[in-house]
Amino acid sequence: MELLLYCGLPGAGKSTYYKLHHVDTHIRLNLDMLKTRERERLLLEAALQAKAKLVIDNTNPDVLSRSLYIQAALQARYQVICYWFCAPFEEALARNDLRTGTARVSRVGIASIAKQFITPSYEEGFHEIHRVHTLDHHRYNLERSIDLSISEVKHEV
Template identity: 40%
Template sequence: MHAIILCGIQGSGKSSYAQAHWFDTHVRLSLDLLHTRQREDVLLHACLAAKISFVVDNTNPSRAQRLRYLQLARASGYERIELYHFRSGLAAALERNARRSGKQRVPDIAVRGTLAKLETPTPDEGWDRIVVVEARIDGSYREELLQT
């Protein structure tokens, strides 16, 4: 059982990375997909009860938001609980966001607002592993292990 929590501003590459890495192995929990916290909670608790691996693909800018998932997974006996922090500059995130269309594109003010609320994850949060990810212009990713 593996729980992965993503953290980062809109346009930082979270959803693309999740699709490339865990599409076939983890249930994806995303407010973009589920639209409400209630629906997310129903699916999250179903994963926890069934001991299914999952990835939370939301911005999760605050420590409190991230710790909620960590505590629930830990209490449910998950073997590995990891945080992937998507580090991105504002200009790069806004550029990637501008390439989106329809509902996938969020207002620039939302990206700026999330950046203003972003609390950089630290090892003392209690994760089994923290990976810092940076999306590159060519579509690849640079990964740095912050904590094992």
């Protein structure tokens, strides 16, 4: 049983990565799709009880937002793996500009998430942390189980 927790700016490539790599193996929880925290909570609880493989596909920019999922997964005896999509601010903005309608996030919204973003750490309860670099719309470079002692990243806004 595993929970994959994605974190990164809007436009970093999280949802596309899910569609390319985890759509056939993991249930996706995404607040944009579910619309409310209550719906998300109910689906999370049901999936954990069913022992289903999960992906949390949200920005999860800080320790508090990630802790809700991590603690629930650890209590259910899941392996918790972070996929950190570390796209620079300008790259995330450029990819976001290709979106249309409600999928597009305002520049101010992305800047706000960038300012509050805290690099994920093993102290949060992750068993593994993978850093994902989005190369283009369908290509990624995945660094597995990275050493975060040299990976502190701040987004330039």
